[in-house]
Amino acid sequence: MNRNELKIYRQCWFIRAFEGAIAAEAAAGNVPGLVHLSTGSEVADALIGHHIDPNRDKVTGSHRSHGLALACGVEPLDVAKEILGKAGGLSDGLGGTQHLIAPESGFLTSNGIVGAQVPIAAGAALSAKSRSGGGIGVAVFGDGAANQGAVLETMNMAVALKLPMLFVLYNNGMAQSTKAETASGGNYRDRARSFGLPVWSADSVDFAACSKAVEHSVGHARLKGPAFVEVAVSRDHGHYYGDEKADQVFGANDALLAFEKWLLEQGVERSAIVAAADAGKAHAHAIVTEAVAAPNAPATLLSGWSSGESAVND
Amino acid sequence: MTEQMMTFSGALNAVLHQAMRQDGAVVCIGEDIAQNGGVFGVTHGLCDAFGSDRVIDTPISETAFVGMAVGAAMTGLKPMVELMFCDFTGVCFDQILNQAAKARFLSNGKLKLPLVIRTTMGAGDGSGAMHSQSLHGLFASIPGLIVVCPSSPADAAGLLKSSLASDDPVIFLENKQLYELEGLVDAALPPVPLGSAKLAKDGADVTIVATSAMVHEALAAATRLESAGVSAAVLDPRTVKPLDEASILEHVRGTGRLLVVDEGAPFAGLADAVISSVVRGSFPSLKAAPQKLCPPDTPVPYAPAPEACWLPGSDAIVEAVVLMMED
Numbered sequence: 001m002n003r004n005e006l007k008i009y010r011q012c013w014f015i016r017a018f019e020g021a022i023a024a025e026a027a028a029g030n031v032p033g034l035v036h037l038s039t040g041s042e043v044a045d046a047l048i049g050h051h052i053d054p055n056r057d058k059v060t061g062s063h064r065s066h067g068l069a070l071a072c073g074v075e076p077l078d079v080a081k082e083i084l085g086k087a088g089g090l091s092d093g094l095g096g097t098q099h100l101i102a103p104e105s106g107f108l109t110s111n112g113i114v115g116a117q118v119p120i121a122a123g124a125a126l127s128a129k130s131r132s133g134g135g136i137g138v139a140v141f142g143d144g145a146a147n148q149g150a151v152l153e154t155m156n157m158a159v160a161l162k163l164p165m166l167f168v169l170y171n172n173g174m175a176q177s178t179k180a181e182t183a184s185g186g187n188y189r190d191r192a193r194s195f196g197l198p199v200w201s202a203d204s205v206d207f208a209a210c211s212k213a214v215e216h217s218v219g220h221a222r223l224k225g226p227a228f229v230e231v232a233v234s235r236d237h238g239h240y241y242g243d244e245k246a247d248q249v250f251g252a253n254d255a256l257l258a259f260e261k262w263l264l265e266q267g268v269e270r271s272a273i274v275a276a277a278d279a280g281k282a283h284a285h286a287i288v289t290e291a292v293a294a295p296n297a298p299a300t301l302l303s304g305w306s307s308g309e310s311a312v313n314d
Numbered sequence: 315m316t317e318q319m320m321t322f323s324g325a326l327n328a329v330l331h332q333a334m335r336q337d338g339a340v341v342c343i344g345e346d347i348a349q350n351g352g353v354f355g356v357t358h359g360l361c362d363a364f365g366s367d368r369v370i371d372t373p374i375s376e377t378a379f380v381g382m383a384v385g386a387a388m389t390g391l392k393p394m395v396e397l398m399f400c401d402f403t404g405v406c407f408d409q410i411l412n413q414a415a416k417a418r419f420l421s422n423g424k425l426k427l428p429l430v431i432r433t434t435m436g437a438g439d440g441s442g443a444m445h446s447q448s449l450h451g452l453f454a455s456i457p458g459l460i461v462v463c464p465s466s467p468a469d470a471a472g473l474l475k476s477s478l479a480s481d482d483p484v485i486f487l488e489n490k491q492l493y494e495l496e497g498l499v500d501a502a503l504p505p506v507p508l509g510s511a512k513l514a515k516d517g518a519d520v521t522i523v524a525t526s527a528m529v530h531e532a533l534a535a536a537t538r539l540e541s542a543g544v545s546a547a548v549l550d551p552r553t554v555k556p557l558d559e560a561s562i563l564e565h566v567r568g569t570g571r572l573l574v575v576d577e578g579a580p581f582a583g584l585a586d587a588v589i590s591s592v593v594r595g596s597f598p599s600l601k602a603a604p605q606k607l608c609p610p611d612t613p614v615p616y617a618p619a620p621e622a623c624w625l626p627g628s629d630a631i632v633e634a635v636v637l638m639m640e641d
Binding site for chain 1: 440443618622624
């Protein structure tokens with residue numbers, strides 16, 4: 001057993017506790033708008049963060065990208081502040097929960113428009129290709145986005161242009177608040193194959209398989225060309241936090257419990273597992289608590305952005 | 315005539331029920347509208363009442379389902395599309411700009427396009443830059459589209475009814491901040507004609523033209539101005555395109571002063587269109603330069619203080635009117 005898996009496990013609990021703390025702040029009225037939580041996709045998020053190289057890769061994500069940004073190594077305090085609309089957030093509170101932007105950490109952008117992040121990752125892949133540094137573009141999107149024309153167009157184009165790009169489909173079975181099975185024809189892996197993309201897939205409750213799928217698909221994108229990986233994940237809330245119409249619950253499908261079981265099977269001491277989880281949770285609570293105490297983004301933030309002034313100021 | 319208190323969203327819902335009951339050609343298409351009753355509850359109960367063949371949950375595929383609605387409208391159905399946020403028209407803009415808007419012209423009227431795209435507009439709830447825009451001016455700049463921005467439950471109901479009866483495509487913009495607003499609505503849900511402004515409050519000194527949520531900011535400002543001795547009228551165009559220029563011109567000829575308050579673009583938007591019309595049409599009667607209050611020329615910010623600062627409000631309206639009165 002090596003330290004990597006425990007580190008990833010800790011990261012997963014960090015994300016879950018971070019989202020739990022954000023949910024509590026949302027319930028208390030401290031989040032400006034609606035939040036879409038990553039609770040349920042922690043294992044997939046953490047594995048992507050683990051296998052990409054933030055120095056040369058660029059990841060784009062959906063509206064549900066808190067966990068992905070954190071896993072990519074974006075400064076968590078800045079993420080929390082952005083979600084809470086605080087000064088010192090990633091964009092000082094101008095962007096917010098759906099618009100986390102930290103290219104310096106390899107996290108290019110999340111997005112308010114379903115699927116729009118996918119062609120943007122193709123652009124990052126094109127830049128990486130032109131630099132010949134071995135970097136890749138990674139687009140993380142959901143089963144809902146898989147039905148957007150822009151996503152299908154990008155799959156075709158990535159193959160046609162031989163872009164170093166990875167398509168990561170998080171399948172949580174819900175397209176916003178509509179069941180994926182009533183909104184999708186065929187399966188997503190066959191779609192990807194039909195464009196000529198090599199396909200990997202795994203369920204995030206199977207940590208080992210999931211890790212292998214992410215590692216191999218990242219490797220393929222880096223060395224050989226565009227690739228596709230589908231990861232089955234859960235979504236422990238409705239489309240947004242508080243959307244009771246489409247609430248889901250983990251039940252037996254909690255990838256973190258499965259991960260814990262797997263660690264035990266690998267011979268990791270229970271005390272070490274518990275300590276890793278506790279460390280992740282404590283870190284998350286400390287971060288969100290600190291962010292809550294930060295000053296709110298001031299109204300003066302807008303000055304300088306009007307009428308093309310931003311271009312002058314740059 | 316019996317009137318009842320209804321919310322803005324409840325009034326829209328009642329019209330949709332009535333329209334689907336009266337006309338089997340009306341179908342509803344959109345994301346999360348059937349099983350979930352729509353993200354803001356406007357389509358609540360329609361699927362139970364009329365079935366999933368007429369109230370259709372779609373994939374998140376705006377180009378495909380707006381395009382499908384365009385084709386369905388060309389071929390006998392009367393689709394009501396719900397697009398969660400007007401920001402999402404970016405995804406399917408070809409179907410709106412090139413297909414829906416031009417079909418009647420290109421067919422020399424052979425094709426009818428009884429299509430209503432209901433969508434939302436409006437900032438103020440921390441939804442960020444891609445869920446808060448007010449793009450009515452953008453749509454209004456496209457020949458072939460009717461653009462509607464109701465400000466009250468009764469107008470929402472009446473204008474939706476007229477929109478559903480229109481053979482031209484309608485972009486129907488509902489301000490998110492108004493869904494819970496209550497008001498009296500005639501139980502028979504009478505139509506409100508498209509292209510007809512409403513004088514929300516009369517006044518002699520200045521004409522404030524405002525639409526959607528800004529009507530309520532203007533009314534609040536007018537009340538405060540009244541106590542300061544300024545008589546301000548609030549005129550709500552209700553339909554951005556066609557714009558009721560005649561009513562606006564007539565009223566400004568009486569007051570000699572015009573302030574347009576609009577949540578849309580500060581450049582080439584509704585405010586500029588109204589001012590242009592007034593300057594061309596009633597220049598001799600103007601006592602002061604027409605003014606406008608719009609958000610700054612930036613995307614909508616997320617954090618509460620910048621967002622509140624971004625939105626035009628009653629304080630700024632009072633201030634602007636007072637300045638105009640000094641002219």
